[in-house]
Structure formats: C-alpha cells, structure tokens
Amino acid sequence: MRNKEAVKKLLGLLKDYRKIIALIIACLLISTGLNMCIPLLNRGIMDYGFIGGDKELLIKQVICSLLIYMIIAVIDIIKEKKRVDISANIQYSLSEQSFKHLMKIKADYFTNRNYAEILNNINVDIGNMTSIADEGVFFVVTQAFSMVGGIIGLFILDYRMTLMVLLFIPVKAVIMKHFAKKRKRIMDEFITESEKYAGWFGDTVGGVREVKLFGILENKRAEFADRQLSVINKQKKMNMLAQWNGITDNIIVHLLTSLIYIIGANLVFDMQLSVGSVFAFITYSAYVTGPISAILNIGYLLSGIIPSTKRYYEFMALEEEKGNEESMTEPCFGDLELQNLSFSYEKDKAVLSDVNISFPKGSKTVLIGRNGSGKSTLISLLLQLYQPTSGKITLCGTDISELVLKDYRNMVSVVSQDIYLFNSSIRDNICMYKDIDDKFIMEACKDSGLADFISGVSLDYVVGQNGAMLSGGQKQKIALARALVHNSPVIIFDEATSNTDVYSEHQINGLLHTKLKEKTVIIITHKQEILKEADYRNMVSVVSQDIYLFNSSIRDNICMYKDIDDKFIMEACKDSGLADFISGVSLDYVVGQNGAMLSGGQKQKIALARALVHNSPVIIFDEATSNTDVYSEHQINGLLHTKLKEKTVIIITHKQEILKEADQIIMLKDGAVVGSGVYDDLSKDNLEFKNMLNMGEKY
Template sequence: MTEKDIIHKLTYLLHGHRRKIFIIFGCLLISTGLNLCIPFISKEIMDEGFIGGNKNILLYLVVGSFAIYMLISALNIIKEKVRVEIVAKVQYSLWHQAYEHLMRMKINYFDDRNAAEIFNNLSVDIANMVSVADESAFFVVTQAFSMVGGVIGLFILDYRMTILVLLFIPIKAVVMKYFAKYRKKVMDEFILDSEKYSSWFGDTVGGVKEVKLFDILDNKHREFDEKQRVVIRKQKKMNMLSQWNSAADDVLVHLLITLIYIVGSNLVFNMQLSVGSIFAFITYSSYVTGPISAILNIGYLLSGIIPSTKRYYMFMELDEENSNQKITTSPQFGDIELKNISFAYEEGKPILDGVSVIFTKGSKTAIIGRNGSGKTTIINLLTRLYEPENGQILLNGTNIADMSLQAYREMVSIVSQQIYLFNDSIRNNICLYKQVSDAMLKIACRDSGLEDFIKEVSLDYVVGQNGAMLSGGQKQKIALARALIHDKPIIIFDEATSNTDAYSEQQINALLHTGLRDKTVIVITHKKEVLSEVDQIVVLDDGKIDIVGGYEAVKKSKYWLQLRDDYVDI
C-alpha cells in the first residue's frame, strides 16, 4: 500500500459527510473573513481614534470589533458541533467495519494473538485515523483563504515587507519535512512496540493464576518493566518531537516579527509608513505565517496518522472465512464422508495425511489416537474452522466447501473440553440467543446432568469470565446442555466428559441411545464405556488412519496395544 493509497483512503473516510463538511467550511470561511477585518479596524482605532483624537469613531469601532468577536464565537460553536458529529460517525464506522471483519476472520488469525493485543491495535489505529477530522485538519484548509487575504492585506500596506514574510515559506518547509520524516519513523516504532507490549500484557493477565502459583511475579515484573519502558520511551520521544516542532515554529515566527519591527521602524522613521500600519502589518503577517505553518504541518500530522492507517487497512485485508453467502441450497442431513483428506497448519508440516472415513447418518463414532495424532484437527475441519489442503468432506454427497458456511454450521454442534462461556447467566450461555421454552431448558439441564447445580444456584447465575465461577465439570455440562438445546443433527464431543463425575458421565453416555439416538455423533474419547457402545472406532496414528472398525475388531490391532500403555482406561 503506497502513501498515496493511504491518503486516498483517509480522505474517503470523510466522503459520506460532504454536507456537514460544507457547513464547517462555510463557518470557517465566514469567521476567517471577519477575522481579516480586525487588523484594519485596529489600524483605524489607532490612527483615527487615538492619534486622530476622534472619540466617536473609536467607540463605534471598539463596539464593532466586539460584535465581530461574538459572531466568530457563535460560528465556532456551530462548526464544532458538526465536526464532533463527523468524528463520532467516522469512529463508529471504523470500529463497526473492524469488528465485523474480525468476527468473520479465519480462526488461525487468533492463534498467535490475544484479545488485549487486538483491542489495543484497533484502539490506537482508529484514534489516530479519526484525527483526520480533527479541528486542525479542517482549520488548515480554510487557512489557505486566510493566507490569501493576509497576503493582499500585506501588499496594500507595503510590498517590500511582504517579500520578507514570503521568504518564511521555504525555510519552514525544510524544517517541517525534517520533523515529519523523523516522526513517521518514531510512530512506526511506537506502533510495533505497543503491539508487543499489549500482546505480552494480555498473555500475562490471562496467565495470572500461573504467575501466582509458580511464583514468577518477579520475572513478570522484570518483563513488564522492559516492555513498558520501551513504549514510554517512544511516547516521550513523540511528545518531545511535537514540542521541538512547535518551538522551531515559534522561533521562526518571532524571528520574522523581529525583522518586521526592524525594517518597519526604518520605514516609520522615514515617514513611509504609519504606526497603525506597523501593527496591522504584524497582525496580517500572522495571517500569513500561521496558515503557512498549519498547511506545512499537514505533512507532520499525516506522519503520525499514516502508520496507523496502513496497519488498519492491512488488518482489513486479511482473509475472512469463505462464507459462500450466495449459495442458498440448504445442506441435507446424510452420511459424512472424509475423502482422502490432507491438512497442515504450517506449510511443510503435515498433520493429516490421506484420511478417508465415513460417518453414516445417525451412527456413533469414536476417534482415538495419541496426543497430537490429529483428532481435534479432524473436528476443526468438520466444523470448517480450517479447510483441507487436499481431499473433500462430503455431507450427503455434497462437498461442504460448496455450502453456505452459516447453513452448514447450523447442522453441527460441538461439545468441547475447552468450551468458552460468556460472562452472563447460565440460561443465556445455554440458549445463546435462541428462544427456548422453560420446559425444553429443563429437559436439557436434566439430560446434561446440570439439574442439581441449577437447583442450587438458579439459571440466572452469572458464570464469571469464561465461567471462572464454575467447576470444570459444570462448564462441560453447560456445553452439553447448549448442544442439546440447539438440537443439530451432527454432534461432536471433544473429550467432553473429561471433567464430569462418574455418575454424570454414565448419564451422558446413556444419551447416545436416547436423546442422541437419531443424530450422527462423533466422540473423541479413550473411555472404555463409550468405546464399547459406539458403532465404529477410528484409530489415528500420526495423522493417518491405522484402523477403522468395531470395538472387538479394533482391540486386536497392534497400535491398540501401544495405546493401552498410554490410556489405561481403554
């Protein structure tokens, strides 16, 4: 993305607000015009009023200036009200687009980023981008008019001193260019460092229990110190850079005023200029030097915004899940077939290699295999969180990649060992916005083994951050109740009862023959009680299928004996 593209995208942010921008410019133009009258009025107050001794003119002019200042203030309030509305709308739209995109992004984006890092990056970038609608940004554009008025005023007063003022432009341009270049470099570094810091922060807060229990508080404190210092150093650098930039600006402006006084006083002493003209000249000079500084400072302002805009749009260009929204045919419940599936999370590191297996409609299948053999990866492909590199997954004979993602996901429920619970009531965590009768909810709680706990705390019990106020078993039971309520034809259990007690486990296993009788069920488990109940067992060995068959047949395989050493239960 070139700088030109970025600036184009920035200006496009204001595209839908043309009417409001028109009002802002209108207000700014009128107040600029009014402001331009002030030096002439001041000149008349000095020359005609004080030096000429005309009290009436003096009074009229003073009251006139007061009225002008009042009008300028009123225009300023109108302009600000409209501008603040634009800022709010641009900010909302940037957050809205980013949030929607984030929710549709491929799951691997979240593998090496935490919520704190994502939120920090978006907050920093959006805050920087919104500053295109800053007061100074609009002000700068109208400054061009003020500058033209100022130059005309100067020429009327004295052309020789005007040349002196115009010499200021190239000097200021060189100074600004230097500061803008340096600021862009520091901003780039700041963005990178604050990204690292927020990633570390989210990671550490997420692991606060480990920090306490393993007594690594000092180590983490040291890391905090290092990372925070780097960020603060960059922030200090940027703040100081702004100070240096405005100090350089001040020095140049005052140098110019000093020169005007020196040259102007000579002209006054030689009777070529009145005293009032000198004061008017200095005010008009500020109408020229101020805008020149402001206009040339656009480069400096943009140098702080461009890195954030670039990162924001790079984020917006990251791949989303292939949702196939245009496809309207709804998937039909039927056999699921994995046909010669190969998959790798990272290039060159195959995880699944030529996996072929059929889960017939309404059948119960268990997948077993050592840690890392690829069981959860199969589930990730079945839920379309990832797509196979080679091969196809067919549902009732149709490739699931050709189905609308939303419609396909309406067919599949997952009860996982790592269920995420929102910081909300048990009821809302089970229903997830689905309108459900109390009777249905009661049945789901009973079947999932949650009934006793609900009697203790009620369905309105708020579970805390990711269910922190629940036990592991209670969380898993909520996951099961959630799947039962959503009543989808395919249900996947990924070590779903690893934390439930023996009684609840028995109760849940019994569901295979009752509540889940008509559903296609795929279970990752090594528990004998389940393995002996299912229709088929798929044994995975290092990403390949070792054997598929019934409990008795699979028990005879060579790999089974090795597995038995790992899982005493089977």
C-alpha cells in the first residue's frame, strides 16, 4: 500500500462524521475569529490605556478581552466533546472490524503468530490511527483562515516587517520536512521491533513451564534485554526527535520575535510605529508562524500514523474463510467422501497425496498411522480449517466448499486431544452459547464420565484459563459432553481418550454402541481397545503430554540454549523415534507457535529427545506416549532397558505395557495410594489393580 492510499484510508475513517466535523470546524473558526480581535484590543490597551492614560477605555477593553476568552473557552469545551466522541467511535469501529476479521481469517495465519503478538499489533495500529481525530489535526483545517487573517493584520500594521516574517516560512518548511522524513523511518523500525518483541514475549510466557524446568531463565532474560532495549532505543529516538522538532520550532519563533523587537524598536524611536502596534505585530506574527508549524507538522504526524495504517489494512486484506454467502448450499447428513485429496503446508512437501476415503453415513471409522502421517491434517481439512491443494471432500455428493460453512460445522463435533476451554464455567464450556437445559447437560456429563467430578463441584465451576483448574482427562470429558449435548450427526475423536483413565475410557467406548450408534464417527487413535471396536531442576527432565515448544527450530527446542553437537542430537532423535521425520526436513525446521507445524506425537518425541540429550539423572514421563504411534511407543519403552537403565524414571501412565516394565508401581485413587509394588504382585493380590486391568489392555 502506497502512502497516498494510506492517507485516503485514514480520511475515509472521518466520512461518517462530516456533520460533527463541520460543527467542530465552525467552532474553531469562531474561536479563530475571536482570537484575531485580541491583538487589536491589546494594542488599544497599551497605546490608549497605559500610554494615553484613558482609564475608562482600558477597563472596557480589558473586560472585552476577558469576555472573548470566556466565549472561546465555552466553544472549546463543546468542540472537544464532539472530537473525543469521534475519536472513541473510530477506535471502537476499528477494534470491532479487526476482531470480526480475526475470527474469520484462515487458520494458517495463526501458525507462526501468538496471541500477544497479534494483540500488540492491532492495539498499536488502532492507537496510532485513532490519532487522526486528535485536536491538532482538526486545528490545522482552521489554520489557513488564521494565517490569512494574521497576514492581513501584519500588512495593516507594517508591510516591511511582514515581508521579514514571510521569509521565515520556507526555512521552517525545510526543517519540518527533514524531521518528518526521519520520524517515518524510525517509526517503521519501531513497529517492526515491537512486533518482534510481542511475538517473543507471547512465545516465552506460553513456555514458562519449560523455562522453569530447564533452568533457562538467564537465557530468556538475556533475550529480553536484547529485544526490549531495541524497542526502547527506537522509542528514545522518536522522543528525542520530537524534542528536537519542538526546540527547533521554538528557536525559529524566538529568533523571529527578537528581530521584530529590534526592528520594531527602531520604528517606534523614529515615530513610525506605536508600542502597542509592535506587541500586536508580535501576536499576529504568531498567527502566521503558528499555522505554518501546524500545517507542516501534519507531515510529521502522518509519518507516525501511516506505517500503522498500512499494517492494519494489510492485516484486514488477509483472506477470510469462505462459505457463508447466500449462494451456498445447505448441508444434509449423508456419506462423507475424500476424492483424490492432496494437501501440503509448504510447497513440494506433501502431507497428504491422492487420498481416497469414504465415511458412509452412520459408520464408525478408525484412522491409524505413524505420527506425522497426516491424520490430524485430514481432520483439519474435514473441518475446512484448511483447503485441499487438490481433490475435494464431498457430503451427500456436494463439495463441502460449496456448503454454508457455519451450518456445515454445526453438523460436526470434535473431541480432541488439544481441546481449548474458555475461562468460564463448565456449563458455558459445554453449551458454547446455546441455551441447553441442565437436565441434558448432566446426562451428557454422565455419559462422558464427568458426573463424579461435577458432583464434587458444580456446573458453575470456573475451569480457569484453558482449563488450568482441570486435569487433561477432565478437559477431554468436557469436550465429549459438549459433543453429546450439541447432538451433531458427525463426531470426530482425535485421540479423545489419550488422557482419560481406564474406567472412563470404557464408558466412552461404550457410547459407540448407544448414543453414537446412528452417528458418523471418525476416530484417530493408537489404542487397541478402540481398534477392536472398529539446580535441582537441572537433574530432572520432564517428557509431558503438555509439552510447550518455542517458535524456533527443532535443534533449539531440543538443546534449550545448551551447546550440543548435532551428532548427539541426531542420536537422541533416533532413540526417540524422531529421526525419520528429521530426515524429511532438518534440525533447522521451524516448528511454529507451540509446535503448530508438528503432530502431537512429534512434539512428544522432541520432548523425549530433549530429555536424552540433557542426560538428566531423573526422568519424569507424564503420559509421554499418549500421542505416539504403537511403533514409536515400543521403541520408547525399550529405552527403559538401555539408555535409561541407570536413571531414576518416574512414569505417569494408563498403559499396561509400560506398567510391566516398572520396578515399582504406585496406584492412586481419589488422591490416596491404594496399592504399591511390582506388576506381578499387584495383578495377583490387589483387587483395585486387577479390576482396572480386567477392564482393558490400557491403564
């Protein structure tokens, strides 16, 4: 976007307020006209009052001046109220437009951006753009009239000194243009550095758990100092430039005033000019030089607004999801088909290639495959979060891209391993702004295995930011309850039981034969049960189901600011099952915001590789294979007898295979230990443990 287009966009923000702007300008014109009278009154006070000794005239003109100032004050209050209203309305309008657009932007926009970065960019841009309604901008409109009146007043008093004043105008113009050009360059740099800092800040706060666990606070503090100082230095430059701009303007004005005093004094001594006329001349000269400064400063002001305007409208021009046009077809429940479907996130790196799958109406289909094989990507395509590179997806024979998007998505419910919960009540997170009776909500909670938890709290229990007050299993149960109450004809389970206990898992699997019997169900899983149905911290490494990855390379996320040779990194990648993926990309592959470019299993393998290269004596696995495929799971379990043989390993799991490898099993229920020992002893003697094992292979 060119500067002229940006200015046109800015002026377009004011077009809905033409009547109010006309009133503001009228107020400014009246104020200007009244102000033009002040120098003449002051001249009379000086020449005829003080020097001429006319006391009565002096008092009258002083009172007259006071009344004019009071009228100007009232007009300014009216004008300022209207201006503030315009500014507030523009700010709200821009914020509303950007929010609505943000909610409709295609999903790939969020891959390498975090919420802090997005929020910072929008707020900074809107704040700068709103300044188009600042007092100074409107004031400039009336300055032309003030300047004309001032020049007339100057010529009336003395044409010789008037020419001297006019000679200062081009000097000021050159200086102001220089400052405006310099400010635009610094503002561009400031916006870029602020955007980088906001992205880094959001990335770091999102990974605060990893910062603590790997003891990299000092590294992050060094990064903070580098990035924040860069922003502050640009801000300092802008502030100093503003000071230089103001100081230069004041010097020019004072230089002009000094010359007027000297030349005016000579004219007074020669009886060619009165003392009052000299003071009036100084005031009128300010009416000329002041507007010139204001008019030239518009360029200086716009140099700070235009970069934000460009970025804002570039953001607003980003492509939105399509599918809500009137010409779209209403969806109907039927067979879902993938026809010659291909997709890639990056050019020449296909994730899916010529995929043909049919999901008959009411069928139960399980998708299995290695991590990174494209299972979750396929689900994203079904939800129209991304569009196929080639091929199509049809529902009842109609390409889903031709269906009304909102209605189509209402037909599909997703129970995901990565469910997001809003910082509100359990009820709100289940209902999702729909009016649903508590009776049906509780029925869904019972079916999802959430009822016991609800009985201990309530539906009004606030879950915290992204369900921070809940366990991973409880979050997934809320996702299932949400799907059940919305009664969508198509249900997608994306590792939906990866964090649930064995009782809840059986309960959920049983729904396939009851509540979900008539639904089309698509399941992504590694679990055999469902397949049958269709400092001190430096000594500890954690491999978690909730690993956070920084928006950097695979190497950086494994090394965590430590200098580790690629030979050892690749050895750890081989042991963690990540080597095949690395061979297709590289260690320099940027994983995206919190690993957005990776599957859940690939993220967990990076966590394991990280633990292996750091060689900590204590390793904690927190559901560390919940998202990995069966091949990788066996490979990881084998490490317990090799690379991890001499380590202290603590494992949190529901999986029976891992239990058999443990030197000691501690069984928890309701916050209490209900059994401890080795697998063989517990499976014989502990009733609670046997009950859990008898209910399925996974624990």
